[in-house]
């Protein structure tokens with residue numbers, strides 16, 4: 001006789017006595033029923049045989065003070081499912097709803113995600129760690145953790161530099177609204193697993209050792225769903241569209257993967273949720289480039305500006321900055337505008353690196369050409385002696 005029988009069977013009803021019946025009344029009721037249904041008095045009557053078995057089973061428990069007490073305790077503790085099913089007078093309707101999360105001190109996160117604190121899994125790891133060996137596979141098994149979810153988001157260049165909060169709409173599995181994730185039909189509750197009595201673990205004796213292992217009947221959850229939620233078919237999850245507001249920190253870069261713990265798929269029947277991974281794509285800007293926390297910008301200047309020097313007013317991401325180009329600045333020189341790059345949350349900031357690019361006009365006016373010829377006549381030749389030696393070798 002299993003404890004499942006205890007929860008499912010109403011032995012008081014089987015003997016036709018009240019829950020408060022004295023042991024004498026129980027004995028009397030049993031004797032009467034046993035006599036009536038005894039196979040010897042009812043040869044060939046299978047119905048009577050069944051009744052006789054039921055009565056005997058009931059008396060084996062209720063006729064024993066200790067067993068009767070245990071039976072009463074279990075029925076009042078795990079009553080919710082049992083009393084609903086064979087409801088008859090005397091049982092507390094609905095009984096006491098039983099919720100494993102009470103055992104595991106969850107509820108910290110509130111809402112549906114009762115195991116988000118990880119307490120449940122922790123408990124299992126501590127029970128099963130260091131086991132192994134003869135006990136067979138004692139792998140930690142709580143309610144299955146939800147899967148991780150991957151998604152991709154394209155950010156504007158400026159948003160990536162400054163940081164931005166974006167709504168992210170995901171069509172992904174979520175907690176079922178009909179049953180709030182417990183998998184039970186509305187109006188019903190998951191009931192304590194009759195095999196492990198809600199503990200999620202069973203103990204097996206082998207010689208002088210005893211081994212704990214996750215309950216096979218409830219997969220270590222501690223509860224079973226008797227009547228499945230019609231919406232999610234007992235899994236506690238459905239596919240739904242949800243919108244998350246995701247904060248991308250200032251300086252997030254192209255290719256970066258952002259992890260949002262617990263925002264992935266919900267676990268089955270209250271298990272911990274998976275994580276959400278957001279792959280960041282940064283759209284290029286038409287002006288600026290980026291190297292780490294530095295922004296880059298290329299500014300064309302004329303030969304005259306490079307020779308004579310000038311003040312350059314260049315754009316930054318949120319304004320302008322004036323840079324001094326000293327006389328005699330070579331092409332390719334990089335000027336630095338401090339603190340005009342990516343500004344991190346902690347105040348650290350990159351720079352704006354401005355590369356000067358001396359441009360050569362494709363066409364010049366006659367006047368410009370004449371002036372340039374005058375200029376050339378006044379200018380020493382470019383320093384090419386180190387090349388000339390090599391050139392002469394081939395001539």
Ligand SMILES: [Zn+2]
Pocket residue numbers: 176177178179180181182183184229230231232233234235236237
């Ligand atoms: Zn559901």
Ligand SMILES: [Zn+2]
Pocket residue numbers: 193194195196197198199200201215216217218219220221222223
């Ligand atoms: Zn169980």
